[in-house]
Amino acid sequence: MPLTKSEIQARNVLKSMKPYSPGKPIWEVQQELGLEHVVKLASNENPLGPSPKALEAINELLVHIHRYPDAQAVDLRETIAGRYGLASEQIIITNGGDELITLVSETFIEAGDEIIVPGPSFSEYVFGGQLMGAVIRTVALTEDYQYDVSAILEAVSERTKILYLCSPNNPTGTILRKSALTELLDALPPYVLVMLDSAYSHFVTEDDYSDGIEFVKAGYPVIVLQTFSKVYGLAGIRVGFGVASPAIIKEVLQVKEPFNVNVLAQAAAKAAILDDDHVRKSSLLVQEERLRMYQGFRELDLAYTPSMSNFILVELGEDAEQRYNELMRQGVIVRYGAAWGLPHHVRISIGTPEENQILLHALRQSIVTADR
Ligand SMILES: Cc1ncc(COP(=O)(O)O)c(C=O)c1O
Known part of the structure; x- marks a missing residue:
């Protein structure tokens, strides 16, 4: 009944x-x-x-949507790797940047672990942390919405697992300067994973800025979030990616659904990133x-x-x-x-x-x- x-x-x-x-x-x-x-x-x-080239790619693939997508998104990962001078093992393709945040939370957070979230910022970091039972340490931006590096460092404890840095930050549009990012990364204990969300990197005109990828290449424990929803104009088809060391990516891949990014999204993203x-x-x-x-x-x-x-x-x-x-x-x-x-x-x-x-x-x- x-x-x-x-x-x-x-x-x-x-x-x-x-x-x-x-x-x-x-x-x-x-x-x-x-x-x-x-x-x-x-x-x-x-x-x-959207990029017109992405639309063409989608049209060509429409007749193939009875097939499952490539679970490893090999073609797209290789294209991104080529663009950024990375190895494809350093890249994970996700169902929008949002999914990367959830996957990283699922991979690294045990209940009771701490995450540091400077704010106000994008709400999904807190969402991912709460879902996994994390303790959320929020650190206020300064009055003019700049990152407060010393306050962030003061919030670090033995239980800190992830520090989220959104640059440019949503909703303030302010950035964490590369000089301040370097200072912060050099001062953090090695067990803190930094998620650098540079979803809006393509709109930055300030020279003292980094989208974070160079820090991944230099070996820092950083995972960069990028998305196809902003400059590439593909928000509706849901695709993004993460960049980190092969070891970090390998761990995150363990919690990824096999077919998380559909056929059309993979092809559209490949075309869009090549559409200079x-x-x-x-x-x-x-x-x-x-x-x-x-x-x-x-x-x-x-x-x-x-x-x-x-x-x-x-x-x-x-x-x-x-x-x-x-x-x-x-x-x-x-x-x-x-x-x-x-x-x-x-x-x-x-x-x-x-x-x-x-x-x-x-x-x-x-x-x-x-x-x-
Ligand atoms: C800062 C930031 N990161 C990540 C995302 C996630 O974008 P998407 O899931 O569409 O790739 C957004 C979306 O608005 C955002 O503002």
């Missing part, structure tokens, strides 16, 4: 976990608010769309539009954090939530900052010039509406 109340008990740890809250999809806002045109600047996607033209256009668009958006924010008297990424953290003040909702009513989706403990802020992804103009116009309107 079906029970009215389930007797099936989930793990206790799930009670204290918050589900990931994604940016609202366009269709939902269209339906809820009866809008035809909606601009989404909420998930740091590529506004130019699309990568150049996409990163250039962000660099140019970033400056234009700064100008727009200054004209509106809004404080923002200078960003090395494809999004900008903007301060809207006390009535930020109201303005966020007003933007939505005008058909512009951005991300409200409360989930990061930033209730006076929104994070705005950089779109096409037209989308950014619409955003700036809507922001102006929201200020007028809030002031009424």
